[in-house]
Amino acid sequence: MMNPKNLTTFVIIFLSLNVIQAQxxxxxxxxxxxxxxxxxxxxxxxxxxxxxxxxxxxxxxxxxxxxxxxxxxxxxxxxxxxxxxxKLQDVEIEIKWPDVSKSVQDQIITFLDANYGFFKIEKIQVQHSGASDSVLHFLNDKKTQDITTRYELIVKTRLIRKVVLFEIVFDEKGQHLSTAQIQFKNIDNLEY
Amino acid sequence: MSTKIFLGLIIFCASFIQNSDAQNDYRVGLLPAINVNKPLGRGWAVNFKYELRQFALQGDYSTSPVSTFKYDLSDFIFIASKKVGLNNSLSGGYLFRLRGTTVVHRTIQQFTIVNSYNAFRLAHRISTDQTFEPREPAEFRLRYRLTAELPLNGESVDPGEWYAKISNEYLNSMQDGIYDLEIRLIPLLGYQFTDNNKLEFGPDYRISSFLENAPRSVYWLSVNWFVKL
CATH class of the missing domain: 3.10.450 (Nuclear Transport Factor 2; Chain: A,)
Incomplete structure (x- = not known):
C-alpha cells in the first residue's frame, strides 16, 4: 500500500493542478x-x-x-x-407578497402556473429606477412620477428532478421580463 | 461580521477550553485533511476525504508536557450524497482507518441542512455511524454538529476573501453498553481562493470521557483543504 506521506504528496500535486484550472x-x-x-x-x-x-x-x-x-x-x-x-442605477426594496397589488399578483401567478408545476416565492424585491431626482422624490414623498418599477422574485421550483432557484423579473403590470437561474455557492465546507 | 467580533469569539472559545479541565490529561497534535467533492448531476455528488493525525505533545496540567511527535493514523472517507431539497442533502459513506497494522471500518449516514442568511450561513448536520475494529466491541454514535460561516468582509464569502467558521459538535457514543459523550469546539479561519477551493485552519478542541471518568482532552491544529472538481 502507498505510504501516507507519498499519498499526501500525490494528492496535493493533483489538486494543485485543479486550482490552477479553476481560477x-x-x-x-x-x-x-x-x-x-x-x-x-x-x-x-x-x-x-x-x-x-x-x-x-x-x-x-x-x-x-x-x-x-x-x-x-x-x-x-x-x-x-x-x-x-x-450615478444612481436602481433602488431595491424588499417587500412582502401582500404588498404587491392584486392585479399584479394575478399576472405573476398566471405566469408561474403556466411555466412551473410546483413553485414557492422565496423573496420579493421591488426595483425603482430613473432619473436621480425622480427616484429621490419617490423615496421621500412616495410620488411615482417618471420612474420605472419592476418586481424581482426569487422562486423555488423543480428542474429535472432537482430543486432550483430562479430570479424572475416582472414589469410594473406583472408582465414577465426575464428569468435567470441562480447558481448556488459551494457549501462543501459546511456539509462535510 | 467584523474581524473584531471573530477575535472576540476565538478568545471566548479559548477561555472555555482552558477552564473545562484544569487537572486532566491532554494531547496536542496536527490534523491536516484534504476534502475533494465531485458533483455528478441531478443532485448527486461523491466526496473523498483524507485525514491524517500526528501527535506532538502529551501530558497533564500539573506537569510539563512531553514531546511525542509521532504519526498516529490515516482516515480515508468516501461519501455519496443526494440533494433532497433546496438546502438539504442525505448522505451515506464508508470510512477506512489505518492505525499501524490495525484496520478500522466505519459506516456513515448523515443529513445536512444549510441555511443562508443575509450575512452568514448556518449548517446543521445530524449523523450516525457504526465503527468496527478487530478485538473491540462495535461502537455506535449519534452526532449533531452546528456550523456557522461568517464572512469577514461584505455579506458573503467571495473569492479572495477571509471568513470565520465555528463548529460545535456533540457525539453520543454507545460501545459495549457504555455511553459516552464527546464535545467538539472548532473555531477556524478560512480563505476562499475560488468558489471551488478553500483552505481553513485553526484549533479543534475535543473533550470526552468526562461523564464518569477523568476528562480526556485533545487539542488539534486543524488544516482543511476543500476542493470541488
Missing part, C-alpha cells in the same frame, strides 16, 4: 469606507429623509463594477446601487 470566474463584494464613496452617491443617500446607518459595498464581477448602499429602516431592507462614478 477563471470572478465575483467579489467587499465593504467600502465612507471616505471612498463617490460624492454624488453620498449626496443621494444624505438627501433621503430617513437617516439610518448605511453600509457601503463595492461589487466586482465579470459584467462590471458597482457601489451599493444597504440599510434597513422601519423593518424594510433597502439596497441602492450606483455605478463607480456614483
Amino acid at each position: 477563471t470566474k470572478f465575483e467579489k463584494e467587499y465593504r467600502l469606507k465612507n471616505s471612498s464613496v463617490p460624492a454624488n452617491a453620498q449626496a443621494f443617500i444624505d438627501s433621503l429623509h430617513f437617516q439610518e446607518k448605511v453600509k457601503w459595498y463595492f461589487e466586482e464581477n465579470n459584467t462590471g463594477n458597482s457601489i451599493e448602499a444597504k440599510f434597513k429602516t422601519h423593518k424594510t431592507k433597502y439596497s441602492i446601487e450606483f455605478d463607480v462614478d456614483g
Whole structure:
C-alpha cells in the first residue's frame, strides 16, 4: 500500500493542478469606507429623509463594477446601487407578497402556473429606477412620477428532478421580463 | 461580521477550553485533511476525504508536557450524497482507518441542512455511524454538529476573501453498553481562493470521557483543504 506521506504528496500535486484550472470566474463584494464613496452617491443617500446607518459595498464581477448602499429602516431592507462614478442605477426594496397589488399578483401567478408545476416565492424585491431626482422624490414623498418599477422574485421550483432557484423579473403590470437561474455557492465546507 | 467580533469569539472559545479541565490529561497534535467533492448531476455528488493525525505533545496540567511527535493514523472517507431539497442533502459513506497494522471500518449516514442568511450561513448536520475494529466491541454514535460561516468582509464569502467558521459538535457514543459523550469546539479561519477551493485552519478542541471518568482532552491544529472538481 502507498505510504501516507507519498499519498499526501500525490494528492496535493493533483489538486494543485485543479486550482490552477479553476481560477477563471470572478465575483467579489467587499465593504467600502465612507471616505471612498463617490460624492454624488453620498449626496443621494444624505438627501433621503430617513437617516439610518448605511453600509457601503463595492461589487466586482465579470459584467462590471458597482457601489451599493444597504440599510434597513422601519423593518424594510433597502439596497441602492450606483455605478463607480456614483450615478444612481436602481433602488431595491424588499417587500412582502401582500404588498404587491392584486392585479399584479394575478399576472405573476398566471405566469408561474403556466411555466412551473410546483413553485414557492422565496423573496420579493421591488426595483425603482430613473432619473436621480425622480427616484429621490419617490423615496421621500412616495410620488411615482417618471420612474420605472419592476418586481424581482426569487422562486423555488423543480428542474429535472432537482430543486432550483430562479430570479424572475416582472414589469410594473406583472408582465414577465426575464428569468435567470441562480447558481448556488459551494457549501462543501459546511456539509462535510 | 467584523474581524473584531471573530477575535472576540476565538478568545471566548479559548477561555472555555482552558477552564473545562484544569487537572486532566491532554494531547496536542496536527490534523491536516484534504476534502475533494465531485458533483455528478441531478443532485448527486461523491466526496473523498483524507485525514491524517500526528501527535506532538502529551501530558497533564500539573506537569510539563512531553514531546511525542509521532504519526498516529490515516482516515480515508468516501461519501455519496443526494440533494433532497433546496438546502438539504442525505448522505451515506464508508470510512477506512489505518492505525499501524490495525484496520478500522466505519459506516456513515448523515443529513445536512444549510441555511443562508443575509450575512452568514448556518449548517446543521445530524449523523450516525457504526465503527468496527478487530478485538473491540462495535461502537455506535449519534452526532449533531452546528456550523456557522461568517464572512469577514461584505455579506458573503467571495473569492479572495477571509471568513470565520465555528463548529460545535456533540457525539453520543454507545460501545459495549457504555455511553459516552464527546464535545467538539472548532473555531477556524478560512480563505476562499475560488468558489471551488478553500483552505481553513485553526484549533479543534475535543473533550470526552468526562461523564464518569477523568476528562480526556485533545487539542488539534486543524488544516482543511476543500476542493470541488
